[in-house]
């Protein structure tokens with residue numbers, strides 16, 4: 017039976033945070049529970065605050081890290097960063113100074129919790145169900161895996177949130193993506209989200225907040241759910257969300273910023289009310305059969321240009337498609353397994369958590385990276401680095417001939433000096449394969465950690481399943 021007040025997860029979180037409702041003339045004013053900040057998109061906002069003599073409205077709801085411009089080779093001090101990349105050094109020093117001046121918590125160089133902003137929020141337990149979370153970064157959608165409404169904002173909006181803890185927003189529409197079926201061995205959350213983007217297109221989610229549902233999603237652990245939500249933005253969506261459940265609660269329990277004791281019990285009560293009502297209506301519905309999926313790889317210059325690793329690259333005559341294949345130097349009609357690989361990158365906010373590293377290590381254990389291939393493994397946070405080292409993953413990577421690095425965004429976008437050379441082909445576990453994303457003229461194939469590791473061994477894009 018339909019009841020008129022049935023609501024989706026998104027609608028519940030939205031309604032809980034309305035300070036002033038939307039009208040035809042004005043967007044809604046939305047209260048923000050957590051503002052994550054990093055060194056790239058904050059300098060202008062701090063300058064604005066300073067020039068207007070403003071303080072942060074809620075420094076206690078603001079959490080900073082440095083990730084994009086930080087070196088992944090060990091450095092002794094801030095000064096050493098200049099050696100890596102000059103602009104980067106300035107950004108990092110400025111972030112330190114700004115956070116000190118405004119009294120903000122920053123996970124700087126010495127912090128065990130420094131790492132990619134979308135990795136440390138969940139790791140600290142700051143990311144929680146039902147929260148509104150923003151950051152001047154498009155992959156803020158990652159935090160939606162916990163049933164939070166989380167999205168990227170522009171630099172001007174970063175300033176608004178700093179000054180007011182609020183944001184002007186138009187209410188997006190809702191899109192449910194129902195993913196059903198058990199994943200075959202060697203097929204991961206990364207393959208699921210790449211397949212979804214392949215199916216609905218890079219603008220398939222435009223104007224919508226996606227809720228991922230179905231038994232494939234509920235069977236996923238939090239790392240996998242984060243991988244899925246992370247790439248919502250690559251389907252054009254405003255945000256991606258997954259209903260919180262026991263998997264979510266177990267992940268959060270006991271983390272430093274999660275509620276404790278009686279507060280935890282009260283939080284659980286609230287969180288259990290968040291999932292979409294059974295008769296809630298979505299503006300749009302898409303169904304995906306995940307049981308038939310194979311490992312996916314991108315062949316073009318957007319994440320929607322994707323095929324199964326053994327499938328031939330499709331042939332289309334439109335100019336955009338031709339241009340993408342030309343840039344990628346990938347022929348239509350042949351599978352990517354014929355393409356030679358120069359670089360393999362395991363990392364980024366999509367796939368740099370412990371289980372991702374474990375999957376790559378499982379493929380590499382006792383094997384070696386092919387001659388001429390450079391493989392870089394970059395954990396998402398210093399905590400993940402420590403956890404990985406505690407179980408010997410660093411040794412597996414080093415023994416295989418891969419480089420084991422400090423945490424950060426690294427080669428995902430190459431702001432810190434970790435780049436792919438012009439013309440080189442990189443198999444990357446990151447989320448964007450745009451022209452020049454990993455370096456000028458670099459060619460990027462997006463894939464799962466297992467596919468990336470298998471490709472490193474073979475020296476061509478490779479199906480990981482024979483290595484499992």
Ligand SMILES: CC(C)[C@H](C(=O)O)[C@@H](O)C(=O)O
Pocket residue numbers: 056057084152153154155168429
């Ligand atoms: C630098 C930052 C603004 C950017 C983003 O918003 O996503 C980056 O993280 C990216 O992945 O391209």
Ligand code: SF4
Pocket residue numbers: 083084132133134153155364365366424425428429446447
């Ligand atoms: S890892 Fe990549 S996608 Fe994620 S925040 Fe950093 S640059 Fe952006």
